Amino acid sequence: MFLLNTLPAHNKPLIPVDAETLGESAAETVERFLEHRANHAETPLHSLPALAAALGVASIHVKDEGHRLGLGSFKALGGAYAVIRLLLEEAGEKLGRAVDVSELQSPEVRAVARTMTVACATDGNHGRSVAQGAELVGARAAIFVHPGVSDERVAAIARFGADMIRVDGTYDESVREAARIAEARGWTIVSDTSLPGYERIPGLVMQGYTALVREALRKMPEPPTHVFIQCGVGGIAAAVAGHLAIVLGDERPIFAVVDPARAACIFETARAGHPVTIAHGEPTIMAMLECYEPSLVAWRVLSRVADAFMTIDEEDAVSVMRQLADPAAGDPAIVAGESGGVGLAGLMKAASDPAIKAALRIDGQSRIFLVNTEGATDPGKYEEIVGRSPAAVAAKNAMGAEA
Template sequence: MFLPNQHPDYRKPLDPADAEILGVTAAKEVERYLSYRHNHVPTPLHALPGLAAELGVSTVHIKDEGFRLGLGSFKALGGSYAVIRLVLEEASRRLKRAVDVAELHTTEVHAIASGMTVACATDGNHGRSVAQGAQLVGARATIFVHSGVSDERVAAIARFGARMIRVEGTYDDSVAEAARVATEKGWTVVSDTSWPGYERIPGLVMQGYTAMVREALRQLPTPPTHVFVQAGVGGVAAAVAGHLALAFGDLRPTFIVVDPARAACLYESARAGHPVKIEHGEPTVMAMLECYEPSLVAWRILSRVADAFMTVDERDAIAVMNRLARPVGDDPTIVAGESGGAGLAGLIRAAAAPEIQAALHLSEMSRVFVINTEGATDPVRYAELVGMRPDAVATTRGADA
């Protein structure tokens, strides 16, 4: 399914608050915070010339977030950044002076952090980031997971010292339960989705993702003409689209939001013209994108700066995982988790459909940018779908110009 953006706000400027969160100045500040993380290095950017030739476009570049901060996902940039910001803000309030990230590991800051508990709901990756951020600053973390989250992903979060709570139902049920319990206990919810009256912290999470875009723009030989990014609640898609719109203005690349067909809350919101909660159906293999209601902040941004919305099927996602693990020609091998290659799957589907090609002006001159948002965050599931263990896939490391 494919739908050009027909919202009345399409191409209008971003809301000033969103522009402040996602602008160049804010992104530079995120990068400054990252410079205080001992394991921070830019993630690789790979050229896929073989795939580009097959699809009939000039270039395809993929940013590989499977190497991000030891967590294997772009989410490492968001939750932990928000936790650090919140701890430093609380320290500033209590110490009655501005406390900078340079003081993150001081005794004073850790003493304050030790009395704080952060909480969130997660499909896996965001919870790991929040838990890692809490461990880094000495705070406590309680992470809520729904019944569909694998034991492997739960264990990956728990290793950061987080308390884990299982919730029956879907991701959206776990979001509601996390908010309820946190309010009751006086904890701070660090969610990557937003709802009425709760926008600032999800905005900080999205702000963390802008560092990934700045890295990519430095690594790319020329700016992209088209960007395909997958969406769950829409946070990463909105962060990437919003930052590109602010950085390039009228010269920004064409931006396409890619949803799983079984959890297409942004596609259905675009069709309705307003945020909608869709019915929970059969689970999607793209587990990190299995969300049934969009983030309000993300929707507000995407309704203005996304050019189109589309969906991909289960077989599309699995095919991309296998294609990246067994590339042709000079393309590097890349480990992409079940949700990691959904944006690329959108490109492949678009390139195979003449009507979508025409609508997006996708041609042999197009320079396409996509993001592998996660590596094999569930190695057992990856091996089932690809037929190889992730450690057996010889991943090319480093950036290709």
């Protein structure tokens, strides 16, 4: 399915709070905070010239978040950043002065952290980031997971010392249960989806994602003309689209949001013209994107700066995982999890459909920007789908680089 943005808000400026959240100054703050994170390093920006030639575009660049902060997902940038911000604000109130991120490990700030419990619901990656952030600052974390979260992903979160709480039902039901228990126990919800009256913390999570855009723009020879990016509740898409719109202004790229067909809450919201909750149906293999209710803040941004909305099918996600693992000659291999290559799947669908290609003005001069939002966060499932382990794919790529 494909839909151009014809909403009244399209191409209107972001409202001031969203422009401040996703602007250059905020992104600079995120990068400064990253300097205080263990294992911080800029993630790779891969060029795929052979695939670009095959699709008839000038270039394709993929920001590979499978290498981010040892967590294997772009979500490492958001949840932990929000936890750090919230701690520093709480410490500032308790100590009666402004507290800088450089004081994160001071005894006074650690003492405040020990009084805090942060909580969230997750499909896997966001919860891992919140748990890592809590461990970093010395706070407690309670992470709520639904039955679709694999045991391997649960274990990856638990290793940061988080209390794991199982919830029957969908991701959205786990979000509501986390909010209910957190309110009763005085915990702080650090969610990546916003609800009426709950916008600031999801905004901080989105703000964390702007770092990957700044890193990519520094490395690309020219800014992109097109962006295809996957969408769950909308946070990553809104962060990338909003930041690029602010930084590039009238030269901003054409932005296409890509949903799984089985969990297309942003697509259906765009079709309806207002936020809608869609029915829970057959699960999608794109587990990190299996969301049925959009984030209100994310939608507010996307309604203005997204140009098109589209969906891909299950087989598209599988196919692109395999293609990235075994690329055209000369292109690097990329380990992409079930949700990681969805933006590329959207590009490939658009490039092969003359009507969509024309609507998005894709041609031989187009410069495409994509984000591999996750690596093999469930290595067993990755090997089952791709036929090789993540390590084998990475090793092949390393051997190719040495040749």
